[in-house]
Amino acid sequence: MNDITMEDTSARPINGPLNSLNKQFHDQLLIVTGSTRQRLDNGSIPVVVRLDSRIVLAKGRSRSVFTINDTYYHQLKALAHIPLFLFLSALNGNTSEREKNQVMTALSDIRTDENFTAADLSPIQDAVQTLVNSSEWPLMEYVAVRKFNRTLQPAFQSLIALAAKDEAEQTLKALHDIDNKLNDPYLSQQCFYVVCAGHQPRYKLLGKQMFERWIFEKTKSHEEVERRVLYGESLESVDAARELVVTRLVNELIGEAFLNSPLSMNQDVLGQAGELAVEAVFRE
CATH class of the missing domain: 3.30.420 (Nucleotidyltransferase; domain 5)
Structure with missing residues (x-):
């Protein structure tokens, strides 16, 4: 089935003296638009x-x-996505060691970045560490992760605040x-x-x-x-x-x-x- 798209109605009415007048109106409008564009040019x-x-x-x-x-800003946003990643992983039933290791490796690597202080990273590190080290982690379901993610909210908000400030x-x-x-x-x-x-x-x-x-x-x-x-x-x-x-x-x-x-x-x-x-x- 062909899609229905917008029509150009500027030339309507199609017939009669008003058609000609309306065309002239649009011609005059184009002239004014062109002279205005010249001011920008x-x-x-x-x-x-x-x-x-x-x-x-x-x-x-x-x-x-x-x-x-710059890189610092995008790193902050990526860090802020970690709670969402954990949430979606649980929602999709992907709470394996692979997901856990991905998160922990990323957090470990970012510690060496000169853009970040320990104070910047500790809230998200502590919250995520608590979650993925839980004995319940491999069996986590949607409702349980929602509850856990409430504990991640302060860490999430602190990263967003840093990104906004930057x-x-x-x-x-x-x-x-x-x-x-x-x-x-x-x-x-x-x-x-x-x-x-x-x-x-x-x-x-x-x-x-x-x-x-x-x-x-x-x-x-x-x-x-x-x-x-x-x-x-x-x-x-x-x-x-x-x-x-x-x-x-x-x-x-x-x-x-x-x-x-x-x-x-x-x-x-x-x-x-x-x-x-x-x-x-x-x-x-």
């Missing part, structure tokens, strides 16, 4: 993009890359470096910030929070934060992030002219009219 509007483990400054055709999540520190350093690189207060004020992430807002949430706090600390304006920090759902490139900024700028132009606010186009154009329509049809 000539460097007048820089864009800071949070990608995978990196932040990228896009100014005109130049790109500057800053690494945010990311926040590295992000703030990158933002200061970007400001220094721009070396122009006006350009800094024109800068937009885009988080490229997944289909749920929880992805890269810390990066978004850092961008929002950065702008608020500079402007003390919640409106500026809303204007200049964008969440790019499922975006995977700097160019795609820049196009999102272009769309935002065009929407601001239209929103300010017709709806009295540059932010009004951030929601469905039907807005309050749509709410009233929903209420009306359910009352009929």
Whole structure:
């Protein structure tokens, strides 16, 4: 069976004088979009993009890359996955010596890493040691491991806290470096910030929070934060992030002219009219 996909409805109505007028509208919109894109291309509007483990400054055709999540961060996340690994192993009936040895070997090896202190590792080591050394371990079932994993929660949370602290520190350093690189207060004020992430807002949430706090600390304006920090759902490139900024700028132009606010186009154009329509049809 063929999948049903989205249709392009921008050319509708298909026939009649309104068809021609609607095409001309979209032609004019393309012109405005092109001139707006040119402002990004000539460097007048820089864009800071949070990608995978990196932040990228896009100014005109130049790109500057800053690494945010290095080996230390990824090691912390991998360590935090150990309780989940043990939980899933028990769920799948894989509580053999192999799983136990894998975990203990990994914890032993990480002790020699200069990035970690004994204080960093002792909570997870102690908790896991208690679990895998238990005489019940080979026979553990789902419910039993759930109970054991409650004892692992403090260790898990401590690792997540370390990872979050590291990311926040590295992000703030990158933002200061970007400001220094721009070396122009006006350009800094024109800068937009885009988080490229997944289909749920929880992805890269810390990066978004850092961008929002950065702008608020500079402007003390919640409106500026809303204007200049964008969440790019499922975006995977700097160019795609820049196009999102272009769309935002065009929407601001239209929103300010017709709806009295540059932010009004951030929601469905039907807005309050749509709410009233929903209420009306359910009352009929």
